[in-house]
Amino acid sequence: MGIDLPLIWAVIIIFGVMMYVVMDGFDLGIGILFPFVKAEHDRDVMMNTVAPVWDGNETWLVLGGAGLFGAFPMAYAVVLEALYLPLILMLIGLIFRGVAFEFRFKATAAKRHVWDKAFIGGSLLATFFQGVALGAFIEGFKVVDRHYAGGAWDWVTPFSLFSGLGLIVAYALLGCTWLIMKTEGPLQQQMHVLGRPLALVLLAVIGIVSLWTPIAYPQIAERWFSMPNLLWFMPVPILVMVTFYGLFKAIARSAHYTPFLLTLVLIFLGYSGLGISIWPNIIPPSISIWEAAAPPQSQGFMLVGTLFILPLILGYTFWSYYVFRGKVTHDQGYH
Amino acid sequence: MFGLEALELARIQFAFTVSFHILFPAITIGLASYLAVLEGLWLRTDNRVYRDLYHFWSKIFAVNFGMGVVSGLVMAYQFGTNWSRFSDFAGAVTGPLLTYEVLTAFFLEAGFLGVMLFGWSRVGRGLHFFSTLMVALGTLVSTFWILASNSWMQTPQGHEIIDGRVIPVDWLAVIFNPSFPYRLAHMATAAFVATAFFVGASAAWHLLRGRDNPAVRKMLSMAMWMALIVAPVQAIIGDFHGLNTLKHQPVKIAAIEGHWENKPGEATPLILFGIPDMEAETTRFKVEIPVLGSLILTHSLDKQVPAMKEFPKEDRPNSTIIFWSFRVMVALGMLMIAAGLWSLWLRRTGAIYHSRPFLYFVLWMGPSGLIAILAGWFTTEIGRQPWVVYGLMRTADGVSNHSYGQLGFTLVMFVVVYFAVFGTGLAYMMRLVRKGPHTGEEEQPPGGPGQKRTPARPLSAADDGHEANSSLTERN
Numbered sequence: 037m038g039i040d041l042p043l044i045w046a047v048i049i050i051f052g053v054m055m056y057v058v059m060d061g062f063d064l065g066i067g068i069l070f071p072f073v074k075a076e077h078d079r080d081v082m083m084n085t086v087a088p089v090w091d092g093n094e095t096w097l098v099l100g101g102a103g104l105f106g107a108f109p110m111a112y113a114v115v116l117e118a119l120y121l122p123l124i125l126m127l128i129g130l131i132f133r134g135v136a137f138e139f140r141f142k143a144t145a146a147k148r149h150v151w152d153k154a155f156i157g158g159s160l161l162a163t164f165f166q167g168v169a170l171g172a173f174i175e176g177f178k179v180v181d182r183h184y185a186g187g188a189w190d191w192v193t194p195f196s197l198f199s200g201l202g203l204i205v206a207y208a209l210l211g212c213t214w215l216i217m218k219t220e221g222p223l224q225q226q227m228h229v230l231g232r233p234l235a236l237v238l239l240a241v242i243g244i245v246s247l248w249t250p251i252a253y254p255q256i257a258e259r260w261f262s263m264p265n266l267l268w269f270m271p272v273p274i275l276v277m278v279t280f281y282g283l284f285k286a287i288a289r290s291a292h293y294t295p296f297l298l299t300l301v302l303i304f305l306g307y308s309g310l311g312i313s314i315w316p317n318i319i320p321p322s323i324s325i326w327e328a329a330a331p332p333q334s335q336g337f338m339l340v341g342t343l344f345i346l347p348l349i350l351g352y353t354f355w356s357y358y359v360f361r362g363k364v365t366h367d368q369g370y371h
Numbered sequence: 372m373f374g375l376e377a378l379e380l381a382r383i384q385f386a387f388t389v390s391f392h393i394l395f396p397a398i399t400i401g402l403a404s405y406l407a408v409l410e411g412l413w414l415r416t417d418n419r420v421y422r423d424l425y426h427f428w429s430k431i432f433a434v435n436f437g438m439g440v441v442s443g444l445v446m447a448y449q450f451g452t453n454w455s456r457f458s459d460f461a462g463a464v465t466g467p468l469l470t471y472e473v474l475t476a477f478f479l480e481a482g483f484l485g486v487m488l489f490g491w492s493r494v495g496r497g498l499h500f501f502s503t504l505m506v507a508l509g510t511l512v513s514t515f516w517i518l519a520s521n522s523w524m525q526t527p528q529g530h531e532i533i534d535g536r537v538i539p540v541d542w543l544a545v546i547f548n549p550s551f552p553y554r555l556a557h558m559a560t561a562a563f564v565a566t567a568f569f570v571g572a573s574a575a576w577h578l579l580r581g582r583d584n585p586a587v588r589k590m591l592s593m594a595m596w597m598a599l600i601v602a603p604v605q606a607i608i609g610d611f612h613g614l615n616t617l618k619h620q621p622v623k624i625a626a627i628e629g630h631w632e633n634k635p636g637e638a639t640p641l642i643l644f645g646i647p648d649m650e651a652e653t654t655r656f657k658v659e660i661p662v663l664g665s666l667i668l669t670h671s672l673d674k675q676v677p678a679m680k681e682f683p684k685e686d687r688p689n690s691t692i693i694f695w696s697f698r699v700m701v702a703l704g705m706l707m708i709a710a711g712l713w714s715l716w717l718r719r720t721g722a723i724y725h726s727r728p729f730l731y732f733v734l735w736m737g738p739s740g741l742i743a744i745l746a747g748w749f750t751t752e753i754g755r756q757p758w759v760v761y762g763l764m765r766t767a768d769g770v771s772n773h774s775y776g777q778l779g780f781t782l783v784m785f786v787v788v789y790f791a792v793f794g795t796g797l798a799y800m801m802r803l804v805r806k807g808p809h810t811g812e813e814e815q816p817p818g819g820p821g822q823k824r825t826p827a828r829p830l831s832a833a834d835d836g837h838e839a840n841s842s843l844t845e846r847n
Contacts, residue, residue, distance in 0.1 A: 092446065095477050100464070101447035109462020116451025116458075117771040123452055124781045127445050128788050134441045135792050142799060156673040182459055188774055333539045334463040338470050345474045353484075 041336060042329035045107035046318065048342065049100060054307055056096035058300060063090045065211020067133055067134060067159020070152065072230065078223045079152065081364055085218040087137060094130065095349065101111075104340045107159045110182055110328040111318040118177045122165040122191055124125055129161030142155050144351060166199040171199025174249065176320035192318045202241040206303065209234040213296035216287075218364050224292075231287040231295060239280050242306060246273065249313060256296065256313045269312055277307050379646040380778035381453050381456050381770050384785060386752075388445050393748065394741050395439035400514060400559065401566020402432040403507040405593075406487075408504050414496060420810075423586045426491075427808035428570070429692075431800055433546070438796045440476075442789075447473065457759050457769030461537045464530060464545055465520045472516035474717055479509035513558055522551035524760050526619045532763070549619055560605045561747065564707060565740025567597035571710075572737025573804045575730040586808040588724055591733070593721065599711030606704055609669075616751075617668055620761065621677040623754035626690035627697045628664060629654035632678045639664035639676040644698075647690035652680060654694075688756045693749065700746040703739045710736055 045186055063086040104112045116123060136155035173193035177184055212234055215227045249255035260269055271311055279301050286294035318325045329335065406429055413421035445471070450458050458466075486494055486502040494502075523529075529539045529544025539545050571594030577587045617624045625631075629647040630639060631654065641664040645657030668676045679687055710733060717723040755761055759769040 098444055098447045098473055101451075102470045103448060105458060105462055106448075106466030106468075106470040109466050110459050112451045112462060112466070113459035115453035116448060117455035117773075120452045120771065120773055121777060121781070123448055124784070127448060128784060130444060131441055131788060131792055135796065138437065139795055139799070183456065184772070188777055216828065274449075330463040330466060331538045333542070334467050336541055337539070338467040339473050341471050345478045349477055 041332050041339065042107075042325045044339065045103070045329070045335055046316070046325045048346070049103050049107065050311065052100045052103060054304070056093070056100060057307065058303060059089070059093035059096065061207045061303065062210040062214040062296075063084070063093060064133070064159045064163045065209070065214065067155050067211075068163060069215070069227075069230070070156045070159070070209045073223065079294065081219055081223060082215060083137065083140065083155075085215065085364045090134075090137060094134070095318055097130075101348075103338075103342070107330055107335050108318055108325065108328045109330050111323070114177055114179055114182075114184045114319050114323075114328075115173065118186060119169045119172060120188070120190055122169045122172070124167040125163050126169065129158045129163075129165065131158070133158030160204065161275060163204050167200035168196045169202025170203065170310075171196030174199075174314065174320060175253075176322075179319060195252065196280050198241075198244070198248075200246065202238075205234060205238050205241055206306070209238050210296075210299050210303065212217050213299045216291075217293050217296045220363050220365065221317060228287060228290055232284065235280065235283050235287065238302070242276060244303075246309070253313075253321070259313060259324040272305055272309050272312070276302065276309075279305065377773060377775045377778055378767055378770055380775060380782055381773065382766070383781045384778060385453055386448055386749075387782070387789070388442070388785055390745055390748070391683060391793060392439070392442040393744065394444055395435055395442060395742060396513075397562045397744055398435050398569060400430065400562035401564075401569070402428055402435065403503075404563065405566060406432060407500075407503045407507040408593075410500050420585045420589050423808045424469055424590060427586070427806075429488060431803050434800050434803065436484070438793060442793065443476075445785075452775070453661075453771055454759070454769050455771040457764060459536065460764055460769065461524070461760050464523060464527075464537050464539050467539075468516050468520035468523070472513050473518070474510060475513045475516060479506055479513070483509070484580050491597065491830050505526045505602045514562075515555060518555045518558055519546045519548075519551055522554045523548050525755055526550040527576060527760055527763055529761070537760075537763070550612075550615055551836070553608070553615045556608050557605070557612050557747070558744075560601060560608055561744050562718055562741065563597065564601050564605055567601065568707065568710075568733075568736050568740045569738075570594040571598065572734045575733040575737075577807050578724060579727065579730050579734065583808055584808075584810050590808070590817075591724065595711060595714035595733075599715055600708055602704065602707040602711050606708065606713055609701075609704070613668065615831070616754075617676070620754065622679065623680045623693075623751075624668065624685055625679040625682070626688045626754060627693050627750060628668075628676065629657065629690050629694045630664065630678050632680045633675045636774045637675075638662040638666075638673050639668070639678075641667060642694075645694070648693045649687070649691060683686060686757065688754045693754045696746045696749040696753070698752060699707065700743045703743040703746070707739060707743075708735060757844070758764065774841055808809060835845055 047215050064081050066086055070079065071081065073082060101112075104115075111283055132154045136151045136158060140151035140155065168191060172193070175193060175195060178186040178190070209231070212230050216224055216231065219227070250260055259265060279298050283295060283298040283302070286298060314320050316324045316326075318328050392841045398440050406425060409421050409425040409428070409677050412418070413425060450462075450469075452466070483502040483505040484497065487506050490499055490502065493665040509735065523545055527537075528548050529541040529546075531540050532538070570590055574591035574594060577583075578591065626647070628639075629642045629645050631652055633639060638661070640661045642657045642659045645654040645659075647654045659716060662672060665671060665674055679690065712730070713729055714723055717726055717729055723729065736809055757765050757767065759766040
């Protein structure tokens with residue numbers, strides 16, 4: 037067959053996960069920033085900036101899970117078994133956060149603080165364990181005879197824990213710059229003040245990861261530093277530096293839109309860097325998308341429906357962001 | 372924990388999360404169709420009662436849908452986290468079916484749900500009705516895919532096994548496997564009946580409190596017509612489903628009946644009650660009716676029904692549990708039929724809206740459909756054991772390799788979180804039910820210019836007006 041189905045499915049899933057990271061990233065970030073904002077009405081505004089879109093954002097996570105199951109059952113089995121605890125904890129965090137959105141507004145004033153805490157705790161829990169899962173994924177899994185052969189706690193490593201903290205910083209910056217874009221007045225000023233230190237910490241995190249992974253994993257070092265790869269991939273770190281420079285400038289001049297857009301660029305570059313490091317493996321360090329693929333009968337069957345529905349979901353997503361564009365203020369709530 | 376093994380903990384965990392989840396989609400399926408009927412009747416008759424009921428139930432539908440989405444998120448990951456060997460073995464078949472289920476659900480949410488919940492005054496009547504119909508259709512299409520996957524695990528066909536893994540060969544055969552039509556019909560009907568009793572109980576609650584108005588009466592009346600007609604239909608579908616199971620999974624039927632052995636030349640009795648003992652291979656304290664088992668299951672007076680001892684011990688499901696879960700389901704079904712007949716009797720004089728014993732009965736029957744659904748699923752899923760894919764893979768071989776401590780920890784966490792979160796959600800749904808339908812007043816569509824809130828997703832469609840518009844909602 038002329039069509040490389042595993043490749044198509046890998047692209048769909050990579051795209052879906054990126055959509056998820058970009059879109060759920062900033063609304064998780066808002067939960068992470070909640071403790072820094074004390075005023076009740078400011079918290080309302082923060083919630084309202086994401087209230088109309090958050091559940092659509094999580095769509096991509098479910099689609100990613102189901103798509104992986106159908107297209108790469110072996111990867112789904114191995115990775116999810118290996119990351120059992122971090123993924124379950126992530127899901128628990130997402131449940132709390134998801135319902136906190138709704139129950140917070142429906143709760144009586146006396147009970148509202150409970151859902152505030154659920155929102156903060158859920159966002160932190162979900163983000164941290166997403167980062168841990170990502171770190172553990174980069175480190176790879178021990179596979180024997182198509183099954184996960186590592187231990188229950190293999191995912192607890194200095195690198196994965198660092199990734200968890202790193203992702204909290206990344207999502208916090210996304211949330212911070214999102215709020216700069218979507219709000220005005222004191223809340224926006226507060227976010228402008230927070231933006232700079234958050235960006236500095238994220239710069240440090242990206243720097244450490246960029247050094248840590250090639251030193252610890254020769255495979256990744258070879259991917260990046262052998263010729264001619266080095267020339268091809270050089271733009272990625274250069275662009276990261278340029279983007280950070282632009283981001284600091286934009287925050288310094290109190291820009292409204294640029295910080296968020298540049299943070300998205302950073303996330304995209306980081307994600308590309310990750311892709312470069314592990315491609316074409318779907319179970320690092322050594323099982324490729326072709327080895328883990330479901331038979332063509334399965335991937336082809338799924339592709340028909342996906343190609344039909346995915347554009348509709350994308351269209352609807354853009355439409356809903358378009359409808360709810362512009363600043364959110366105190367007297368107007370989306371809710 | 373409690374002398375259970377890791378495998379049993381994994382099964383309990385999956386059973387717990389999926390049992391919680393199924394309650395929400397069941398009501399979603401039923402309410403979506405109910406809403407389509409209400410809107411259709413409103414458009415045809417111009418009777419405002421239908422419109423008022425539509426607005427009332429669409430809010431409850433919205434909350435319920437939201438809970439289904441959140442609890443469903445977990446399910447998309449549980450196959451891999453808890454049943455990784457099964458996922459690798461059968462993922463080429465069940466994975467694509469699950470993907471189609473998810474795509475359908477999101478297609479719905481992305482397209483028509485928004486129009487249905489928020490578009491009442493923003494799109495034309497025809498387009499709005501079309502959206503409601505598409506949502507109702509979508510819930511059934513979603514049911515179609517997930518039950519195709521489940522039924523294939525019960526009665527697999529259309530595949531080959533190559534290198535120890537399932538490869539789909541004929542998708543039509545996979546989807547339309549032998550038990551699928553029966554299971555789909557039984558589950559979809561169960562969702563309708565469960566919703567009818569949920570609606571009926573809500574009406575009974577209001578009537579018992581003296582809130583007697585045309586909308587509440589219409590709710591009760593429609594629910595009881597459903598009970599009268601659909602509950603007996605469900606019993607007939609169930610009978611066919613049972614015969615299908617007898618053909619493809621005879622040991623499941625033997626376990627449901629607590630039927631251990633056939634005596635030569637004697638028809639199979641029906642055991643009404645008893646306690647099947649898996650160790651002693653007998654059913655204790657049994658109350659049985661001669662020949663009835665043969666009559667029900669073979670529709671004859673002399674053919675024998677296969678008995679458990681005819682199957683190797685390691686292939687038998689746990690009769691102690693499914694003997695009883697099956698009887699709970701059947702008993703509830705009979706009570707539902709009784710409620711339908713009672714309502715018909717009371718209709719002659721109009722006492723259906725006043726008879727307190729009847730209204731209390733309907734009120735207590737409110738959760739009966741949901742309990743029956745759980746009991747039915749317990750029966751068919753525990754009855755599938757010890758197989759995860761019937762005859763192809765044992766459950767013990769499909770489980771992930773997690774320690775007992777890990778599973779115990781996550782199970783406790785799921786139990787605590789689910790009761791806290793979905794308990795709150797259910798309490799919130801009940802609060803909406805208690806408000807009752809608006810009657811006669813001009814309904815403000817949620818959101819729009821000049822409105823404080825512009826909801827955009829399911830849960831927020833149900834603004835119960837705790838803050839700004841409380842004055843508006845409390846007027847009724």
